[in-house]
Each structure stands twice: as structure tokens, then as C-alpha cells.
Amino acid sequence: MQRLQVSVPAQPSKCDVLIGRGILSAAGTEIRRRLGRRAQRLALVSNKKVFKLYGPAVVDSLEASGFQVSHWLMGDGERYKSLKTAETALQFFSEHGIERTDAVVSLGGGVTGDVSGFAAATYLRGISFVQIPTTLVAQIDASIGGKVGVNLSSGKNRAGAFHQPRVVIADLETLKTLPARELTAGWCECIKQGAIGGRKLFKQTVDYLSQTTGKRMAVSLQLQNLIAVHLAFKASIVRSDAREDPERKDPRSRRILNFGHTVGHALEELTGYRRFRHGEAVGWGMLVAGELSKNLGLLDQSELESLRAGVRLCGPLPAARDIDADAILNAVTHDKKSARGLVQWILLERIGRPRIVSGNEIDVAILSMSIRDVLQKRNYE
Numbered sequence: 001m002q003r004l005q006v007s008v009p010a011q012p013s014k015c016d017v018l019i020g021r022g023i024l025s026a027a028g029t030e031i032r033r034r035l036g037r038r039a040q041r042l043a044l045v046s047n048k049k050v051f052k053l054y055g056p057a058v059v060d061s062l063e064a065s066g067f068q069v070s071h072w073l074m075g076d077g078e079r080y081k082s083l084k085t086a087e088t089a090l091q092f093f094s095e096h097g098i099e100r101t102d103a104v105v106s107l108g109g110g111v112t113g114d115v116s117g118f119a120a121a122t123y124l125r126g127i128s129f130v131q132i133p134t135t136l137v138a139q140i141d142a143s144i145g146g147k148v149g150v151n152l153s154s155g156k157n158r159a160g161a162f163h164q165p166r167v168v169i170a171d172l173e174t175l176k177t178l179p180a181r182e183l184t185a186g187w188c189e190c191i192k193q194g195a196i197g198g199r200k201l202f203k204q205t206v207d208y209l210s211q212t213t214g215k216r217m218a219v220s221l222q223l224q225n226l227i228a229v230h231l232a233f234k235a236s237i238v239r240s241d242a243r244e245d246p247e248r249k250d251p252r253s254r255r256i257l258n259f260g261h262t263v264g265h266a267l268e269e270l271t272g273y274r275r276f277r278h279g280e281a282v283g284w285g286m287l288v289a290g291e292l293s294k295n296l297g298l299l300d301q302s303e304l305e306s307l308r309a310g311v312r313l314c315g316p317l318p319a320a321r322d323i324d325a326d327a328i329l330n331a332v333t334h335d336k337k338s339a340r341g342l343v344q345w346i347l348l349e350r351i352g353r354p355r356i357v358s359g360n361e362i363d364v365a366i367l368s369m370s371i372r373d374v375l376q377k378r379n380y381e
């Protein structure tokens with residue numbers, strides 16, 4: 001088992017991140033070690049599919065460490081990342097006698113983690129939270145950093161909080177049951193982290209994908225190391241800018257994690273969260289951000305080719321050619337990452353070197369052309 005620590009300034013507790021193979025059975029001991037003896041009850045939040053696969057092992061482990069566990073299964077899918085789901089979770093905690101010294105445990109992907117973390121952040125003004133991420137997206141990204149929240153009809157993640165988990169337990173064995181598209185989505189987020197994080201991280205990710213594409217998911221030490229470096233990268237960004245300071249525009253600001261997300265979120269919204277997995281939409285979003293960077297003269301063609309090759313290695317992306325480019329343009333101007341009404345674009349100067357550019361510095365005609373070039377041309381399919 002590998003251990004990492006994510007400590008965030010001004011946060012009373014640090015967050016330990018544990019990565020390993022077959023470590024679900026250690027969940028009880030690890031959680032008990034951090035919550036102490038006063039914690040009696042745990043509310044485990046999952047969904048039907050994930051709970052069926054991993055719930056019994058987790059519950060056994062938690063009960064063996066003396067916890068009383070009640071589980072609540074939320075709906076499966078982005079559309080359940082809502083205030084209504086959070087409210088039902090809060091009612092559940094209340095009805096099951098969860099107290100301030102108790103905790104919420106999320107078992108599942110980013111959707112479960114975001115909603116249950118949001119409920120944990122608000123229940124009794126905030127109780128302890130534990131993440132057991134079971135998707136690649138959640139293991140390398142969503143479970144780290146303390147951003148929790150739900151979507152509103154006006155956009156993704158519009159209601160939320162910063163609430164660090166006490167511990168993250170990432171068991172790589174759970175990735176074996178992930179459908180191919182969920183892996184593609186996760187790899188897209190890995191390529192994103194490489195593209196903004198550094199050439200080394202990008203290359204390590206691309207090398208791994210080149211060697212494993214088309215093969216069955218093997219839970220190897222190489223995969224464990226790759227996930228560990230991605231986690232460490234995310235943790236380093238969170239440490240340097242825990243609350244995503246809106247004034248920061250430097251290449252280590254937390255905002256750079258939104259690379260590919262401006263157009264990605266627009267695609268998700270315009271297709272009612274049904275067509276794309278979140279990471280797949282980010283895959284398209286990175287291609288648009290890369291094309292835009294090139295068209296603005298920031299990024300060399302050869303670097304753009306590397307980005308394209310990286311995204312291609314993640315797997316096929318659902319078609320986006322039928323989505324109206326003007327609707328995307330309109331949607332990106334409402335992206336929540338806007339500051340004073342301006343979208344903040346994360347662009348690239350080269351692989352590993354992001355640049356934050358305000359929407360008003362970008363010619364709409366170039367933006368429109370970049371969107372059309374990527375989404376409607378065959379060379380991206």
C-alpha cells in the first residue's frame with residue numbers, strides 16, 4: 001500500500017490518501033485510526049451497482065472495527081448529483097442517528113463522492129467524511145482536494161463546499177469492473193493532468209496508455225505508480241491553492257485543473273448529461289482548448305499533435321459533430337469559472353505549461369472557428 005498526505009493550509013486535519021491493491025478490507029482499521037473511539041456510526045453512501053460489487057466487503061471491514069453502519073443507495077448518474085439527492089441523504093443521516101462525532105463514507109465514483117461530501121459538509125454544520133473512490137476519475141481527481149457539490153439547473157457544481165475527506169482509500173482492484181467508457185473518461189482526466197502538470201507526467205501517462213491500449217485492465221504496479229503520481233500532482237495543486245483564489249492566474253493555480261472543462265461542461269449540459277461521460281466531454285474540451293491555443297499563436301502544431309495523440313489513446317469519444325457550435329459558444333459564456341462575467345480559459349503554451357486567459361482577450365471568431373474545426377471535422381473522429 002502506498003501512502004500520500006494531502007495537507008491543506010488552514011484546515012485542521014490533514015487528509016491521508018492510501019492507494020493499493022485489495023485494500024478495501026483495511027477500510028475499517030484505517031478509518032478507526034483517524035476518527036478515534038468516539039465515532040460510533042457511519043453512514044455509507046453508494047449506489048446499487050457499486051454497492052453490490054464492493055458494499056459487503058466494505059461493510060464487513062467497518063463493522064469489524066466496531067462501527068455501526070447504515071447504508072443509503074442513491075441513484076446512478078450525473079442527474080442525481082442534485083440538491084434533492086443531497087436532501088434525501090441528509091434526512092437519512094438524521095433518521096439513522098448520525099452525530100457530530102460520526103462520519104459519512106462515500107463508496108463509488110465522483111458523483112457519489114460529490115453529493116455525499118456535500119451532505120457531510122452541511123450535516124450538523126459539517127461532519128467527518130471519508131472517500132472510497134471506485135472509478136479512475138474519482139481515484140486520480142475527484143476524491144482529492146475537498147471540492148464537493150451538486151449541480152443546479154443553471155449549471156454544473158453550482159452549489160458546493162470545500163470539505164476535505166479525512167482519508168481517501170483507493171483500491172485499484174475496483175477498477176477491474178469499470179466499463180470501458182468509464183476508463184476512457186478517467187484516462188482523459190489523466191491526459192488533462194499531464195497536459196497542465198508537466199512533460200514528465202504527460203509522457204508517463206502516454207507511455208502507459210501506448211503499452212496497454214486494447215489490452216484488458218491489469219492492476220499492475222505500473223498502474224499503481226501512475227495513479228500515485230497523478231494523485232500527488234493533484235495534491236500539490238490543492239496544497240498551493242486550496243480554495244481556487246480567483247485572483248490567481250499563475251500556472252500553479254487550482255484553476256488550471258479546469259483545462260478542457262469549459263467546453264466539456266458545455267457539451268455535457270447541451271446533451272442533458274446523457275451522451276458523454278464527464279471525462280469524455282473533457283476529452284473534446286481539451287482538443288478545443290488545444291486548437292484555440294494554436295489558433296491564437298500560443299501553441300505549436302507539434303505540441304497540439306502530441307495532445308491529440310494523448311486524447312486518442314484514451315479511447316473513442318462519442319460524436320459531437322451534430323452539436324450546434326453557436327449553442328456551445330453561448331454556453332461557454334455562462335461557465336461558472338467566469339470571473340466578473342468573463343470566462344477564464346485554460347490554454348496551453350506547450351505540454352505541461354498552461355496559461356490562463358480571460359474571455360475578453362479571445363476573438364470570438366477564432367473561438368468559434370476552433371470549436372467548429374474540432375467538433376465537426378472528421379480528423380478528430
Ligand SMILES: NC(=O)c1ccc[n+]([C@@H]2O[C@H](COP(=O)([O-])OP(=O)(O)OC[C@H]3O[C@@H](n4cnc5c(N)ncnc54)[C@H](O)[C@@H]3O)[C@@H](O)[C@H]2O)c1
Nearest residue numbers: 049109110111112134135137138141142147174177178278
Ligand atoms: N470534486 C472534484 O474535485 C471533482 C473532480 C473531477 C470530477 N468530479 C465530478 O465527478 C463526476 C464524475 O465522476 P465519475 O467519472 O467517477 O462518474 P460516476 O460517479 O457517475 O461513475 C461512473 C459510473 O461507473 C459506475 N461505477 C463506479 N465504480 C464502479 C466500479 N468499480 N465498477 C463498475 N462500475 C462502477 C457508477 O455506478 C457509474 O455508473 C462528475 O460529476 C464530475 O463533476 C469532481
Ligand SMILES: [Zn+2]
Nearest residue numbers: 189261278282
Ligand atoms: Zn473533470
